[in-house]
Amino acid sequence: MLALLASIVVPLVAAGLRSVLWALAGIAGLALAAVGVWWTLAHTGVLRALGAALSVAAPVAVLALYATFGMLGPALLSLGLWLLAVTAARTVLAPGHTAATQQAFVEAPRTPWILMNPRSGGGKVDRFHLVEKARTAGCRVALLDADQHQDVTELARQAVAEGADLLAVAGGDGTQALVAEVAAHHDVPFVVIPAGTRNHFALDLGLDRDDPAAALEALTDGVELRVDLGYAADRVFVNNASFGMYASVVTDPAYRDAKTRTTLRTLPGLLTGEDAPRLRTRADRTHVDGLQALLVSNNPYGRAVDAARPGRRERLDSGLLGVVCVRVANTAQAARIVRGPRSGQLIRLNAGEVVVESDTGTLAVGIDGEHVVLPSPVVCRSAPGALRVRVPRRRPGTPRASGAAPDWPRVVRLALGR
Structure with missing residues (x-):
């Protein structure tokens, strides 16, 4: 509360009531930058060039204006104090370092089976000698062959039929989802080896993504968690599962090798052209339409997200889906997005069931980064506690609850000792 108060006092001391005008100038700069980003993404040619220039020039002009009139220092100090206030508020409201997910100690498996993708993560399987370490730990290892198509789901089913009492995957999140479904269906434990590129699931399980081999400790010194599946x-x-712009971009064959170039080439048509997706969704009893992008997550994310960098989830056993909707159709809406959730352009919801539909008969969907086409409407649901996950007893840790925004009334009550 002291930091929040100081962030207001500093500009008042420096400029008096004129500080309100300086704050409005800063907000205007952010709005113009948002417009510039919109033009860059939604148009081509001259407008794209102007948008790129505006997105850089607007904040630079505001900083130069502040510096000219001696307000740069107070503005930066005020911003730093505000960030400190928000961080402190989130910290004091967090329930603590203990993970919300219940965990139980378990015995080591007798016949563990692990599927490895040598191509994942730029070759992490070979770089970290995962095959040798897994076999030393008593695992039967199945390697995916890059030269031929293999049915991952069928391989996992066959392993269970042959007596495997634990399934594991060293690969990307998409491969993990396929094997996790088999593990949940047969009620056998599942182990995640973070050998993919991003390893979001491993991150939220508290695993060490810089040392994939450390996850093998789950076989000999592990605990078991019950987590949800989406x-x-x-x-x-x-x-x-992502719908709309991101899902459409990843369908382009060039996306894997040139992500930025492919995104910039295809976004104008997806945002303002004839190919622009217009999605509708129903999250429990809440209806939202006119959407260009939609992200449905297995448990809600703890802060603002996008499809490429979805952040972290505070827990994996809430039984809820997180929903993030994006609705930016014109320049005015792009400018308003600087207001955050109050703008109406970024909508966050939690729901047990989410129905996504469009005017077309099918929907492109990015499921854990893998492109599929599903009949419209697509019903998304949570399967609470469906998956038994084994993790090492000692691991870096799970995220602390932080929320998208602090509960300021509660912070005030705590500060006043009430």
């Missing part, structure tokens, strides 16, 4: 129609996801 479903988009009949497809399982451990992280999220």
